Structure formats: structure tokens, C-alpha cells
Amino acid sequence: MTKGLRNWSKEVERPQKTIAGETACSGIGLHSGKTSEVRFLPAKPDKGIVFKRTDLKGSPSLKPTLDSVNYTIHQTSIREGDIEVLTVEHLLCAAYGMEIDNMIVEINGPEIPIMDGSAKPFVEAFKNAGVVDQKNSCSPKTLQHPVKYEKDGVCIAALPSDSLTITFGIQYDHPHLLSQYARFEITPEVFQNELAPARTYSFDEWVKPLRKKGLIKGGSLENAILIGENGLVNKEPLRFKDEFARHKIADMLGNIAMLGYPLHADIYAFRSGHLHNVQFLKKLRKEVGGLKPAFEIEDILKIMPHRYPFLLVDRILELEENRVVGTKNVTINEPFFAGHFPGHPIMPGVLIVESMAQVGGFLLLHKVDQSDGKVVYFTKIADVKFRKPVTPGDQLRSVVTLVKYKKNLCVIKGQAFVGRDLVCEGTLTAMMVDK
Numbered sequence: 466m467t468k469g470l471r472n473w474s475k476e477v478e479r480p481q482k483t484i485a486g487e488t489a490c491s492g493i494g495l496h497s498g499k500t501s502e503v504r505f506l507p508a509k510p511d512k513g514i515v516f517k518r519t520d521l522k523g524s525p526s527l528k529p530t531l532d533s534v535n536y537t538i539h540q541t542s543i544r545e546g547d548i549e550v551l552t553v554e555h556l557l558c559a560a561y562g563m564e565i566d567n568m569i570v571e572i573n574g575p576e577i578p579i580m581d582g583s584a585k586p587f588v589e590a591f592k593n594a595g596v597v598d599q600k601n602s603c604s605p606k607t608l609q610h611p612v613k614y615e616k617d618g619v620c621i622a623a624l625p626s627d628s629l630t631i632t633f634g635i636q637y638d639h640p641h642l643l644s645q646y647a648r649f650e651i652t653p654e655v656f657q658n659e660l661a662p663a664r665t666y667s668f669d670e671w672v673k674p675l676r677k678k679g680l681i682k683g684g685s686l687e688n689a690i691l692i693g694e695n696g697l698v699n700k701e702p703l704r705f706k707d708e709f710a711r712h713k714i715a716d717m718l719g720n721i722a723m724l725g726y727p728l729h730a731d732i733y734a735f736r737s738g739h740l741h742n743v744q745f746l747k748k749l750r751k752e753v754g755g756l757k758p759a760f761e762i763e764d765i766l767k768i769m770p771h772r773y774p775f776l777l778v779d780r781i782l783e784l785e786e787n788r789v790v791g792t793k794n795v796t797i798n799e800p801f802f803a804g805h806f807p808g809h810p811i812m813p814g815v816l817i818v819e820s821m822a823q824v825g826g827f828l829l830l831h832k833v834d835q836s837d838g839k840v841v842y843f844t845k846i847a848d849v850k851f852r853k854p855v856t857p858g859d860q861l862r863s864v865v866t867l868v869k870y871k872k873n874l875c876v877i878k879g880q881a882f883v884g885r886d887l888v889c890e891g892t893l894t895a896m897m898v899d900k
Contacts, residue, residue: 481601497574862881
């Protein structure tokens with residue numbers, strides 16, 4: 466059992482879910498002002514939510530995780546290397562609120578459309594496609610002890626619970642919005658009816674400063690509530706008397722979705738936003754231990770033929786049919802640092818590639834029966850680029866995707882990261898042979 470988390474019994478397990486068919490929506494991005502189309506496609510069990518930038522060469526993909534969060538000023542954006550998707554929170558909260566676990570999100574631009582400023586259009590798109598059960602199940606996880614976060618007048622606390630309930634309080638120095646509170650136990654029905662329609666909002670005095678920063682280029686009264694000195698500027702009335710606090714709960718759900726698993730907790734948040742939501746959830750994940758890696762070192766040794774000092778992968782964090790994520794903790798005790806270079810330790814680039822290749826090799830060997838009788842020979846390395854040095858104390862995270870798999874010939878594309886920084890990338894061709 467993962468430390469700090471409790472798996473619930475079979476009675477509260479539910480099937481994983483995806484959408485039944487393709488659906489789409491299009492619109493303008495709130496911050497970029499650029500129009501884009503988003504296609505939603507079903508995904509296999511355990512795939513998770515995957516974004517694909519179809520406007521970029523090779524349609525690169527990335528997953529919305531807490532570690533991929535790149536920007537949190539009036540939005541949540543995600544980034545992995547040069548791949549970025551802006552304003553993902555409303556889409557993610559719609560998926561989380563409807564219990565959609567697996568889905569491919571193809572977008573032909575940099576930003577998810579803001580639509581009407583709420584999650585409701587995404588909910589309607591998913592309902593039009595249909596939501597279906599899958600063969601694999603998922604179990605919610607809950608806290609074993611309280612978790613508290615405080616910073617800059619923001620306070621968030623999470624208590625153990627057998628369901629997900631969120632209480633949110635907001636407070637402003639504005640005559641037409643001084644304070645507001647809302648509390649909801651999150652179920653698909655409650656989410657769709659009480660939270661998804663709540664729209665994003667802004668104060669009139671925020672508009673010019675935000676636009677000077679290059680933000681809200683696509684903002685309008687059609688996709689946001691605007692509060693002026695005389696009250697509501699929009700002609701359309703509020704959808705709920707506490708719509709502002711409800712929208713904050715929806716935003717929180719969009720950030721909770723980045724944990725990657727259903728969460729049971731009683732959460733109390735006061736004056737929080739995207740930045741503090743993410744920081745709180747990182748603390749929660751750390752204190753409860755997060756998710757157990759898919760494979761620990763003992764499991765890796767059962768599959769990989771490599772041994773010290775040339776085993777360059779410590780953990781496999783994610784393993785899918787054609788994608789794997791693994792890590793290598795780089796310490797000053799690595800034998801190669803003795804000569805590369807004395808007084809200026811830098812991990813050799815070829816070993817970064819080797820670590821990336823071993824993560825890919827794990828994926829390949831895991832695909833075959835009797836992997837102990839196989840080894841992977843790499844026959845070609847192409848388009849390798851080294852972008853930043855790797856030094857002692859870094860954790861090298863390799864994200865490898867299987868591009869081609871035919872008989873014993875394989876082609877993989879790999880990217881290696883330290884934090885959010887892309888340090889190396891390349892394409893590798895390999896053959897699987899008998900020992």
C-alpha cells in the first residue's frame with residue numbers, strides 16, 4: 466500500500482471510463498486570442514488524459530500532471546520541452562467531474578478554447594459522444610491524515626473523508642463582491658448541474674494590467690463575467706447567486722485532475738487560485754506518498770539484462786502499450802564523474818542517450834514473453850540533440866514513445882528532462898534478439 470494513501474474496498478471501485486466516440490468543439494483562446502479546434506477521441510484503459518498538438522510536426526503529445534504545470538497566472542498551462550497547451554483547467558475539470566479517466570485530446574493550436582467561460586460546453590460535448598465503462602477499474606484514494614497549506618493569506622486544508630467535498634471561500638476588497646462561499650460534495654450529477662455552468666470572472670480594473678502582460682487577448686463579455694464599479698457589466702444575469710465561488714471549485718477540480726487518480730478528501734480552500742492549488746496538491750501528493758511507481762528497481766532487474774555500473778534507470782513511473790516514463794537519479798557517486806570532468810562533473814551525453822534507450826528497452830522487453838532470453842541491440846541513433854547539461858543531484862526523466870514495432874524491428878522516440886527542462890531528444894532504432 467502506498468504510504469499515506471488508503472485504497473478503498475472493492476465496493477467503491479468503479480470501472481474506468483472513456484468517451485464512446487469522437488466529438489469536437491472550437492473557439493477562441495482566452496489568453497492567446499487564437500482560434501483552435503479540439504477533437505476528443507476515446508482512449509484505452511490506463512491511458513489517462515493525453516493532449517496532442519496536431520499543429521506541430523509529428524503531433525507531439527503530453528500529459529497534464531502537476532509536474533508539467535508551467536504557468537498559473539489566471540490559468541493553468543502545461544509544458545513538456547517545447548510542447549505547451551494553455552488554459553487546460555476547464556476541460557480537465559469537465560473530464561474529472563464526469564469521471565472520464567482516459568481520453569485523447571487533439572488540438573490544432575496553443576490554447577484550449579475558453580468557450581463561454583465555464584466547463585459546461587465540454588460537458589455537453591462529452592455527453593453527446595457518450596461516456597462508457599471500460600474493462601479496467603480504478604479505486605479512489607483518500608488521506609490518512611490532514612494536509613494543510615498556507616501562504617500569502619491563502620489557506621487550503623484537506624481532511625480524510627470517504628468522498629470528495631470542496632468548500633471554497635473568496636474575499637475581495639470590492640463593494641460588489643466582498644466575500645462568497647460554496648460547498649459541494651462532488652458527484653457527476655452535482656458537477657454537471659451545479660458547478661460546470663459557473664463561469665470565470667474578472668474585475669474591470671484587472672483588464673488593462675492583464676492585457677499589458679499579454680493576457681486575456683480573447684476575453685470578452687461572451688466568455689467571462691465582468692464586475693465593474695456599478696456591479697455586473699454583462700447583460701446576462703448570474704447563473705447562480707454564488708457563481709464566483711462555484712467557479713473556483715470547478716478550477717480546483719481541474720487541478721485535482723492532474724493528480725492522475727480519483728481523490729477522496731474534505732477540502733477547505735480560502736482565497737486560493739491556480740498557483741496555490743497546484744502547490745497545495747504537490748504538498749498533498751508528497752505527504753501522502755503520491756502514486757507507487759509502476760515498477761521499482763527490483764522489478765526492473767527482473768526484466769533488464771543490465772547491471773551496475775551500467776544500469777541507468779532506477780524507476781519506471783508510467784507504462785502504457787506504446788509509451789513509458791522512467792527516471793535515473795544522477796549522483797556524484799557515478800563512476801563516470803571521476804573523469805568527466807574533474808572539478809566540473811557533467812553527465813556524458815552518450816550516457817543520457819543510453820539511459821533514455823534503457824527506458825525504451827524496458828518497454829520493448831515488457832512486450833514480449835520470456836524477456837529473460839532477449840536483449841535489445843540499438844542499430845541506429847538519429848536526430849539527437851543535447852540542449853542542457855546534466856549534473857550531480859539531477860533526476861533524469863525519460864519519456865519514450867514506440868513509433869514502429871514490426872517483428873523484431875523497433876523505432877522509438879525519446880525525450881529526457883530534468884524538471885521541466887528538455888535536456889536531450891532523439892530517435893532510436895533497435896532490434897530484439899536472442900541472447
